[in-house]
Amino acid sequence: MISHGISIPWMFSTEWIRLDFQNPFDTHVKQTLDVDHSTGELRVFNVDPHWDIEGTRAELTLSYFEANNPSFAGKEYLEFWGESLIEIDLKKQSGRATWKGEHSKKWDGSVEWTRIEQDLIEVKKRETVSRIKREQQRLRNALLALDRKCAITGEELPEVIDAAHIISAADGGKEVLENAILLRADLHRLLDSKQFHITAKGTIVPNPSLPSSYLKLLANKQLPTEVHLRVRNALLQIP
Structure with a gap:
Protein backbone atom coordinates (compact mmCIF):
# COMPACT_ATOMS: atom_id res chain seq x y z
CA MET A 1 0.00 0.00 0.00
CA ILE A 2 2.81 2.42 0.93
CA SER A 3 6.58 2.31 0.46
CA HIS A 4 7.64 4.19 3.60
CA GLY A 5 5.82 4.67 6.88
CA ILE A 6 4.09 2.56 9.49
CA SER A 7 1.24 0.08 9.58
CA ILE A 8 -1.00 -0.06 12.67
CA PRO A 9 -3.20 -3.17 13.17
CA TRP A 10 -6.02 -1.67 15.22
CA MET A 11 -8.76 -3.93 16.59
CA PHE A 12 -11.20 -3.32 13.73
CA SER A 13 -9.02 -1.84 10.98
CA THR A 14 -5.47 -1.43 9.70
CA GLU A 15 -4.13 2.09 9.34
CA TRP A 16 -1.24 3.23 7.15
CA ILE A 17 0.67 6.43 7.86
CA ARG A 18 3.26 7.69 5.40
CA GLN A 31 -3.80 12.22 6.24
CA THR A 32 -3.92 8.55 7.12
CA LEU A 33 -5.29 5.58 5.17
CA ASP A 34 -7.52 3.09 6.99
CA VAL A 35 -8.99 -0.25 5.84
CA ASP A 36 -11.91 -1.80 7.73
CA HIS A 37 -11.23 -5.47 8.56
CA SER A 38 -14.82 -6.65 8.18
CA THR A 39 -16.00 -4.73 5.11
CA GLY A 40 -12.75 -3.89 3.32
CA GLU A 41 -13.90 -0.26 3.14
CA LEU A 42 -10.99 2.10 2.54
CA VAL A 47 -5.66 14.57 10.98
CA ASP A 48 -3.99 17.23 13.11
CA PRO A 49 -0.43 16.13 14.03
CA HIS A 50 1.75 17.06 16.99
CA TRP A 51 5.35 15.90 17.49
CA ASP A 52 7.06 15.64 20.89
CA ILE A 53 10.72 14.90 20.09
CA GLU A 54 13.65 13.89 22.28
CA GLY A 55 16.78 12.73 20.47
CA THR A 56 16.06 9.64 18.37
CA ARG A 57 12.73 9.11 20.10
CA ALA A 58 9.45 10.86 19.56
CA GLU A 59 5.75 10.72 20.25
CA LEU A 60 3.44 11.55 17.37
CA PHE A 72 -17.99 11.07 8.00
CA ALA A 73 -20.35 13.53 9.66
CA GLY A 74 -23.12 12.05 11.80
CA LYS A 75 -23.79 10.02 14.93
CA GLU A 76 -22.94 6.72 13.21
CA TYR A 77 -19.30 7.88 12.92
CA LEU A 78 -18.71 9.01 16.52
CA GLU A 79 -16.35 6.05 17.08
CA PHE A 80 -13.94 7.54 14.53
CA TRP A 81 -13.04 10.60 16.62
CA GLY A 82 -10.27 10.74 19.17
CA GLU A 83 -6.48 10.65 19.39
CA SER A 84 -3.78 8.15 18.57
CA LEU A 85 -0.42 8.33 20.31
CA ILE A 86 2.40 6.74 18.31
CA GLU A 87 5.71 6.10 20.07
CA ILE A 88 8.69 6.08 17.69
CA ASP A 89 12.29 5.04 18.33
CA LEU A 90 14.41 5.35 15.19
CA LYS A 91 16.57 2.45 16.38
CA LYS A 92 13.60 0.07 16.35
CA ALA A 97 0.35 2.94 19.17
CA THR A 98 -2.45 3.83 21.58
CA TRP A 99 -5.98 4.92 20.67
CA LYS A 100 -8.15 7.03 22.97
CA GLY A 101 -11.68 7.72 21.74
CA GLU A 102 -13.45 11.02 22.26
CA HIS A 103 -17.03 9.66 22.35
CA SER A 104 -16.56 5.89 22.53
CA LYS A 105 -14.12 3.66 24.40
CA LYS A 106 -14.87 0.66 22.16
CA TRP A 107 -11.57 0.88 20.29
CA ASP A 108 -9.39 2.15 23.16
CA GLY A 109 -6.14 0.29 23.74
CA SER A 110 -2.59 -0.22 22.53
CA VAL A 111 -1.18 -2.27 19.65
CA GLU A 112 2.22 -2.64 18.02
CA TRP A 113 2.87 -0.78 14.79
CA THR A 114 5.32 -2.04 12.15
CA ARG A 115 7.78 0.05 10.19
CA ILE A 116 7.56 -0.12 6.39
CA GLU A 117 10.58 0.65 4.22
CA GLN A 118 10.80 -0.70 0.70
CA ASP A 119 12.28 0.37 -2.61
CA LEU A 120 10.01 1.65 -5.36
CA ILE A 121 11.56 -0.82 -7.82
CA GLU A 122 11.80 -4.59 -7.36
CA VAL A 123 12.79 -7.63 -9.37
CA LYS A 124 9.48 -9.03 -10.53
CA LYS A 125 8.59 -12.53 -9.40
CA ARG A 126 6.17 -14.88 -11.07
CA GLU A 127 2.71 -14.06 -9.74
CA THR A 128 -0.77 -15.22 -10.58
CA VAL A 129 -2.92 -12.92 -12.69
CA SER A 130 -5.56 -12.84 -9.96
CA ARG A 131 -3.02 -11.66 -7.36
CA ILE A 132 -1.72 -8.93 -9.66
CA LYS A 133 -5.26 -7.74 -10.37
CA ARG A 134 -6.07 -7.67 -6.64
CA GLU A 135 -3.02 -5.53 -5.93
CA GLN A 136 -3.84 -3.18 -8.80
CA GLN A 137 -7.45 -2.79 -7.67
CA ARG A 138 -6.36 -2.20 -4.10
CA LEU A 139 -3.99 0.55 -5.26
CA ARG A 140 -6.67 2.16 -7.43
CA ASN A 141 -9.16 2.14 -4.55
CA ALA A 142 -6.59 3.79 -2.30
CA LEU A 143 -5.85 6.48 -4.88
CA LEU A 144 -9.55 7.17 -5.44
CA ALA A 145 -10.01 7.62 -1.70
CA LEU A 146 -6.91 9.79 -1.39
CA ASP A 147 -6.80 11.92 -4.57
CA ARG A 148 -10.35 11.46 -5.92
CA LYS A 149 -9.57 12.83 -9.41
CA CYS A 150 -7.24 12.74 -12.40
CA ALA A 151 -3.98 14.48 -11.51
CA ILE A 152 -3.91 16.34 -14.84
CA THR A 153 -7.48 17.07 -15.93
CA GLY A 154 -9.35 16.98 -12.64
CA GLU A 155 -11.78 14.36 -14.02
CA GLU A 156 -13.71 12.84 -11.10
CA LEU A 157 -15.78 10.09 -12.76
CA PRO A 158 -14.31 6.84 -11.34
CA GLU A 159 -15.34 4.79 -14.37
CA VAL A 160 -12.87 6.66 -16.61
CA ILE A 161 -9.97 6.99 -14.16
CA ASP A 162 -7.02 4.58 -13.89
CA ALA A 163 -4.20 4.08 -11.42
CA ALA A 164 -1.10 4.93 -13.47
CA HIS A 165 2.42 3.90 -12.44
CA ILE A 166 5.24 6.44 -12.43
CA ILE A 167 7.84 3.68 -12.70
CA SER A 168 6.11 1.19 -14.95
CA ALA A 169 5.32 -2.35 -13.86
CA ALA A 170 7.48 -3.55 -16.77
CA ASP A 171 10.44 -1.73 -15.18
CA GLY A 172 9.73 -3.24 -11.77
CA GLY A 173 7.63 -0.42 -10.35
CA LYS A 174 5.74 -1.42 -7.20
CA GLU A 175 2.03 -1.18 -6.50
CA VAL A 176 2.42 1.52 -3.84
CA LEU A 177 0.96 5.01 -3.44
CA GLU A 178 4.39 6.62 -3.82
CA ASN A 179 4.61 5.19 -7.36
CA ALA A 180 1.15 5.97 -8.70
CA ILE A 181 -1.24 8.74 -9.65
CA LEU A 182 -4.79 8.85 -10.98
CA LEU A 183 -5.09 9.56 -14.69
CA ARG A 184 -7.97 9.66 -17.11
CA ALA A 185 -7.83 6.40 -19.07
CA ASP A 186 -6.77 7.97 -22.37
CA LEU A 187 -3.96 9.90 -20.67
CA HIS A 188 -2.84 6.71 -18.95
CA ARG A 189 -2.44 5.07 -22.35
CA LEU A 190 -0.51 8.07 -23.65
CA LEU A 191 1.82 8.04 -20.64
CA ASP A 192 2.52 4.32 -21.05
CA SER A 193 3.28 4.82 -24.74
CA LYS A 194 5.62 7.74 -23.90
CA GLN A 195 3.49 10.34 -25.68
CA PHE A 196 4.16 12.61 -22.73
CA HIS A 197 6.34 12.44 -19.63
CA ILE A 198 6.41 13.99 -16.18
CA THR A 199 9.58 15.73 -15.02
CA ALA A 200 11.07 15.43 -11.54
CA LYS A 201 9.46 18.80 -10.76
CA GLY A 202 6.03 17.45 -11.70
CA THR A 203 5.74 19.30 -15.01
CA ILE A 204 3.83 17.61 -17.84
CA VAL A 205 5.82 17.58 -21.10
CA PRO A 206 3.87 16.40 -24.18
CA ASN A 207 5.37 14.87 -27.29
CA PRO A 208 5.13 17.51 -30.08
CA SER A 209 3.68 14.86 -32.41
CA LEU A 210 0.47 14.59 -30.36
CA PRO A 211 -2.77 15.88 -31.91
CA SER A 212 -3.44 19.55 -31.22
CA SER A 213 -6.31 18.73 -28.87
CA TYR A 214 -3.95 16.87 -26.53
CA LEU A 215 -1.19 19.45 -26.87
CA LYS A 216 -3.68 22.07 -25.73
CA LEU A 217 -4.93 19.85 -22.89
CA LEU A 218 -1.44 19.14 -21.55
CA ALA A 219 0.06 22.59 -22.06
CA ASN A 220 1.41 24.22 -18.87
CA LYS A 221 0.10 21.41 -16.69
CA GLN A 222 1.67 20.54 -13.35
CA LEU A 223 0.95 17.76 -10.87
CA PRO A 224 -0.92 18.99 -7.78
CA THR A 225 1.50 19.79 -4.95
CA GLU A 226 0.43 16.96 -2.63
CA VAL A 227 0.52 14.41 -5.45
CA HIS A 228 3.94 15.60 -6.58
CA LEU A 229 5.38 15.37 -3.06
CA ARG A 230 4.13 11.81 -2.79
CA VAL A 231 5.61 10.56 -6.09
CA ARG A 232 8.68 12.80 -6.30
CA ASN A 233 11.14 10.00 -5.48
CA ALA A 234 9.57 7.77 -8.13
CA LEU A 235 9.92 10.54 -10.73
CA LEU A 236 13.62 10.73 -9.90
CA GLN A 237 14.02 6.98 -10.46
CA ILE A 238 12.32 6.60 -13.84
CA PRO A 239 14.66 4.46 -15.97
Missing part, protein backbone atom coordinates in the same frame (compact mmCIF):
# COMPACT_ATOMS: atom_id res chain seq x y z
CA LEU A 19 6.54 8.75 7.06
CA ASP A 20 9.97 9.41 5.59
CA PHE A 21 12.29 7.61 8.00
CA GLN A 22 15.27 9.57 6.65
CA ASN A 23 13.68 12.67 8.19
CA PRO A 24 10.65 11.33 10.08
CA PHE A 25 10.30 14.16 12.55
CA ASP A 26 10.11 16.67 9.69
CA THR A 27 7.15 14.83 8.18
CA HIS A 28 3.92 16.80 8.42
CA VAL A 29 1.29 14.09 8.59
CA LYS A 30 -1.95 15.42 7.10
CA ARG A 43 -11.14 5.45 4.33
CA VAL A 44 -8.94 8.54 4.29
CA PHE A 45 -8.83 10.63 7.46
CA ASN A 46 -7.61 14.21 7.74
CA THR A 61 -0.08 12.47 18.44
CA LEU A 62 -2.72 12.45 15.71
CA SER A 63 -6.07 14.08 16.45
CA TYR A 64 -9.13 12.98 14.49
CA PHE A 65 -11.93 15.57 14.43
CA GLU A 66 -15.32 15.33 12.75
CA ALA A 67 -14.99 18.96 11.63
CA ASN A 68 -11.96 18.02 9.49
CA ASN A 69 -13.69 14.99 7.95
CA PRO A 70 -17.08 16.07 6.54
CA SER A 71 -17.44 12.78 4.65
CA GLN A 93 11.42 -1.43 13.62
CA SER A 94 8.23 -1.27 15.66
CA GLY A 95 6.64 0.55 18.56
CA ARG A 96 3.45 1.17 20.45
Whole structure:
Protein backbone atom coordinates (compact mmCIF):
# COMPACT_ATOMS: atom_id res chain seq x y z
CA MET A 1 0.00 0.00 0.00
CA ILE A 2 2.81 2.42 0.93
CA SER A 3 6.58 2.31 0.46
CA HIS A 4 7.64 4.19 3.60
CA GLY A 5 5.82 4.67 6.88
CA ILE A 6 4.09 2.56 9.49
CA SER A 7 1.24 0.08 9.58
CA ILE A 8 -1.00 -0.06 12.67
CA PRO A 9 -3.20 -3.17 13.17
CA TRP A 10 -6.02 -1.67 15.22
CA MET A 11 -8.76 -3.93 16.59
CA PHE A 12 -11.20 -3.32 13.73
CA SER A 13 -9.02 -1.84 10.98
CA THR A 14 -5.47 -1.43 9.70
CA GLU A 15 -4.13 2.09 9.34
CA TRP A 16 -1.24 3.23 7.15
CA ILE A 17 0.67 6.43 7.86
CA ARG A 18 3.26 7.69 5.40
CA LEU A 19 6.54 8.75 7.06
CA ASP A 20 9.97 9.41 5.59
CA PHE A 21 12.29 7.61 8.00
CA GLN A 22 15.27 9.57 6.65
CA ASN A 23 13.68 12.67 8.19
CA PRO A 24 10.65 11.33 10.08
CA PHE A 25 10.30 14.16 12.55
CA ASP A 26 10.11 16.67 9.69
CA THR A 27 7.15 14.83 8.18
CA HIS A 28 3.92 16.80 8.42
CA VAL A 29 1.29 14.09 8.59
CA LYS A 30 -1.95 15.42 7.10
CA GLN A 31 -3.80 12.22 6.24
CA THR A 32 -3.92 8.55 7.12
CA LEU A 33 -5.29 5.58 5.17
CA ASP A 34 -7.52 3.09 6.99
CA VAL A 35 -8.99 -0.25 5.84
CA ASP A 36 -11.91 -1.80 7.73
CA HIS A 37 -11.23 -5.47 8.56
CA SER A 38 -14.82 -6.65 8.18
CA THR A 39 -16.00 -4.73 5.11
CA GLY A 40 -12.75 -3.89 3.32
CA GLU A 41 -13.90 -0.26 3.14
CA LEU A 42 -10.99 2.10 2.54
CA ARG A 43 -11.14 5.45 4.33
CA VAL A 44 -8.94 8.54 4.29
CA PHE A 45 -8.83 10.63 7.46
CA ASN A 46 -7.61 14.21 7.74
CA VAL A 47 -5.66 14.57 10.98
CA ASP A 48 -3.99 17.23 13.11
CA PRO A 49 -0.43 16.13 14.03
CA HIS A 50 1.75 17.06 16.99
CA TRP A 51 5.35 15.90 17.49
CA ASP A 52 7.06 15.64 20.89
CA ILE A 53 10.72 14.90 20.09
CA GLU A 54 13.65 13.89 22.28
CA GLY A 55 16.78 12.73 20.47
CA THR A 56 16.06 9.64 18.37
CA ARG A 57 12.73 9.11 20.10
CA ALA A 58 9.45 10.86 19.56
CA GLU A 59 5.75 10.72 20.25
CA LEU A 60 3.44 11.55 17.37
CA THR A 61 -0.08 12.47 18.44
CA LEU A 62 -2.72 12.45 15.71
CA SER A 63 -6.07 14.08 16.45
CA TYR A 64 -9.13 12.98 14.49
CA PHE A 65 -11.93 15.57 14.43
CA GLU A 66 -15.32 15.33 12.75
CA ALA A 67 -14.99 18.96 11.63
CA ASN A 68 -11.96 18.02 9.49
CA ASN A 69 -13.69 14.99 7.95
CA PRO A 70 -17.08 16.07 6.54
CA SER A 71 -17.44 12.78 4.65
CA PHE A 72 -17.99 11.07 8.00
CA ALA A 73 -20.35 13.53 9.66
CA GLY A 74 -23.12 12.05 11.80
CA LYS A 75 -23.79 10.02 14.93
CA GLU A 76 -22.94 6.72 13.21
CA TYR A 77 -19.30 7.88 12.92
CA LEU A 78 -18.71 9.01 16.52
CA GLU A 79 -16.35 6.05 17.08
CA PHE A 80 -13.94 7.54 14.53
CA TRP A 81 -13.04 10.60 16.62
CA GLY A 82 -10.27 10.74 19.17
CA GLU A 83 -6.48 10.65 19.39
CA SER A 84 -3.78 8.15 18.57
CA LEU A 85 -0.42 8.33 20.31
CA ILE A 86 2.40 6.74 18.31
CA GLU A 87 5.71 6.10 20.07
CA ILE A 88 8.69 6.08 17.69
CA ASP A 89 12.29 5.04 18.33
CA LEU A 90 14.41 5.35 15.19
CA LYS A 91 16.57 2.45 16.38
CA LYS A 92 13.60 0.07 16.35
CA GLN A 93 11.42 -1.43 13.62
CA SER A 94 8.23 -1.27 15.66
CA GLY A 95 6.64 0.55 18.56
CA ARG A 96 3.45 1.17 20.45
CA ALA A 97 0.35 2.94 19.17
CA THR A 98 -2.45 3.83 21.58
CA TRP A 99 -5.98 4.92 20.67
CA LYS A 100 -8.15 7.03 22.97
CA GLY A 101 -11.68 7.72 21.74
CA GLU A 102 -13.45 11.02 22.26
CA HIS A 103 -17.03 9.66 22.35
CA SER A 104 -16.56 5.89 22.53
CA LYS A 105 -14.12 3.66 24.40
CA LYS A 106 -14.87 0.66 22.16
CA TRP A 107 -11.57 0.88 20.29
CA ASP A 108 -9.39 2.15 23.16
CA GLY A 109 -6.14 0.29 23.74
CA SER A 110 -2.59 -0.22 22.53
CA VAL A 111 -1.18 -2.27 19.65
CA GLU A 112 2.22 -2.64 18.02
CA TRP A 113 2.87 -0.78 14.79
CA THR A 114 5.32 -2.04 12.15
CA ARG A 115 7.78 0.05 10.19
CA ILE A 116 7.56 -0.12 6.39
CA GLU A 117 10.58 0.65 4.22
CA GLN A 118 10.80 -0.70 0.70
CA ASP A 119 12.28 0.37 -2.61
CA LEU A 120 10.01 1.65 -5.36
CA ILE A 121 11.56 -0.82 -7.82
CA GLU A 122 11.80 -4.59 -7.36
CA VAL A 123 12.79 -7.63 -9.37
CA LYS A 124 9.48 -9.03 -10.53
CA LYS A 125 8.59 -12.53 -9.40
CA ARG A 126 6.17 -14.88 -11.07
CA GLU A 127 2.71 -14.06 -9.74
CA THR A 128 -0.77 -15.22 -10.58
CA VAL A 129 -2.92 -12.92 -12.69
CA SER A 130 -5.56 -12.84 -9.96
CA ARG A 131 -3.02 -11.66 -7.36
CA ILE A 132 -1.72 -8.93 -9.66
CA LYS A 133 -5.26 -7.74 -10.37
CA ARG A 134 -6.07 -7.67 -6.64
CA GLU A 135 -3.02 -5.53 -5.93
CA GLN A 136 -3.84 -3.18 -8.80
CA GLN A 137 -7.45 -2.79 -7.67
CA ARG A 138 -6.36 -2.20 -4.10
CA LEU A 139 -3.99 0.55 -5.26
CA ARG A 140 -6.67 2.16 -7.43
CA ASN A 141 -9.16 2.14 -4.55
CA ALA A 142 -6.59 3.79 -2.30
CA LEU A 143 -5.85 6.48 -4.88
CA LEU A 144 -9.55 7.17 -5.44
CA ALA A 145 -10.01 7.62 -1.70
CA LEU A 146 -6.91 9.79 -1.39
CA ASP A 147 -6.80 11.92 -4.57
CA ARG A 148 -10.35 11.46 -5.92
CA LYS A 149 -9.57 12.83 -9.41
CA CYS A 150 -7.24 12.74 -12.40
CA ALA A 151 -3.98 14.48 -11.51
CA ILE A 152 -3.91 16.34 -14.84
CA THR A 153 -7.48 17.07 -15.93
CA GLY A 154 -9.35 16.98 -12.64
CA GLU A 155 -11.78 14.36 -14.02
CA GLU A 156 -13.71 12.84 -11.10
CA LEU A 157 -15.78 10.09 -12.76
CA PRO A 158 -14.31 6.84 -11.34
CA GLU A 159 -15.34 4.79 -14.37
CA VAL A 160 -12.87 6.66 -16.61
CA ILE A 161 -9.97 6.99 -14.16
CA ASP A 162 -7.02 4.58 -13.89
CA ALA A 163 -4.20 4.08 -11.42
CA ALA A 164 -1.10 4.93 -13.47
CA HIS A 165 2.42 3.90 -12.44
CA ILE A 166 5.24 6.44 -12.43
CA ILE A 167 7.84 3.68 -12.70
CA SER A 168 6.11 1.19 -14.95
CA ALA A 169 5.32 -2.35 -13.86
CA ALA A 170 7.48 -3.55 -16.77
CA ASP A 171 10.44 -1.73 -15.18
CA GLY A 172 9.73 -3.24 -11.77
CA GLY A 173 7.63 -0.42 -10.35
CA LYS A 174 5.74 -1.42 -7.20
CA GLU A 175 2.03 -1.18 -6.50
CA VAL A 176 2.42 1.52 -3.84
CA LEU A 177 0.96 5.01 -3.44
CA GLU A 178 4.39 6.62 -3.82
CA ASN A 179 4.61 5.19 -7.36
CA ALA A 180 1.15 5.97 -8.70
CA ILE A 181 -1.24 8.74 -9.65
CA LEU A 182 -4.79 8.85 -10.98
CA LEU A 183 -5.09 9.56 -14.69
CA ARG A 184 -7.97 9.66 -17.11
CA ALA A 185 -7.83 6.40 -19.07
CA ASP A 186 -6.77 7.97 -22.37
CA LEU A 187 -3.96 9.90 -20.67
CA HIS A 188 -2.84 6.71 -18.95
CA ARG A 189 -2.44 5.07 -22.35
CA LEU A 190 -0.51 8.07 -23.65
CA LEU A 191 1.82 8.04 -20.64
CA ASP A 192 2.52 4.32 -21.05
CA SER A 193 3.28 4.82 -24.74
CA LYS A 194 5.62 7.74 -23.90
CA GLN A 195 3.49 10.34 -25.68
CA PHE A 196 4.16 12.61 -22.73
CA HIS A 197 6.34 12.44 -19.63
CA ILE A 198 6.41 13.99 -16.18
CA THR A 199 9.58 15.73 -15.02
CA ALA A 200 11.07 15.43 -11.54
CA LYS A 201 9.46 18.80 -10.76
CA GLY A 202 6.03 17.45 -11.70
CA THR A 203 5.74 19.30 -15.01
CA ILE A 204 3.83 17.61 -17.84
CA VAL A 205 5.82 17.58 -21.10
CA PRO A 206 3.87 16.40 -24.18
CA ASN A 207 5.37 14.87 -27.29
CA PRO A 208 5.13 17.51 -30.08
CA SER A 209 3.68 14.86 -32.41
CA LEU A 210 0.47 14.59 -30.36
CA PRO A 211 -2.77 15.88 -31.91
CA SER A 212 -3.44 19.55 -31.22
CA SER A 213 -6.31 18.73 -28.87
CA TYR A 214 -3.95 16.87 -26.53
CA LEU A 215 -1.19 19.45 -26.87
CA LYS A 216 -3.68 22.07 -25.73
CA LEU A 217 -4.93 19.85 -22.89
CA LEU A 218 -1.44 19.14 -21.55
CA ALA A 219 0.06 22.59 -22.06
CA ASN A 220 1.41 24.22 -18.87
CA LYS A 221 0.10 21.41 -16.69
CA GLN A 222 1.67 20.54 -13.35
CA LEU A 223 0.95 17.76 -10.87
CA PRO A 224 -0.92 18.99 -7.78
CA THR A 225 1.50 19.79 -4.95
CA GLU A 226 0.43 16.96 -2.63
CA VAL A 227 0.52 14.41 -5.45
CA HIS A 228 3.94 15.60 -6.58
CA LEU A 229 5.38 15.37 -3.06
CA ARG A 230 4.13 11.81 -2.79
CA VAL A 231 5.61 10.56 -6.09
CA ARG A 232 8.68 12.80 -6.30
CA ASN A 233 11.14 10.00 -5.48
CA ALA A 234 9.57 7.77 -8.13
CA LEU A 235 9.92 10.54 -10.73
CA LEU A 236 13.62 10.73 -9.90
CA GLN A 237 14.02 6.98 -10.46
CA ILE A 238 12.32 6.60 -13.84
CA PRO A 239 14.66 4.46 -15.97
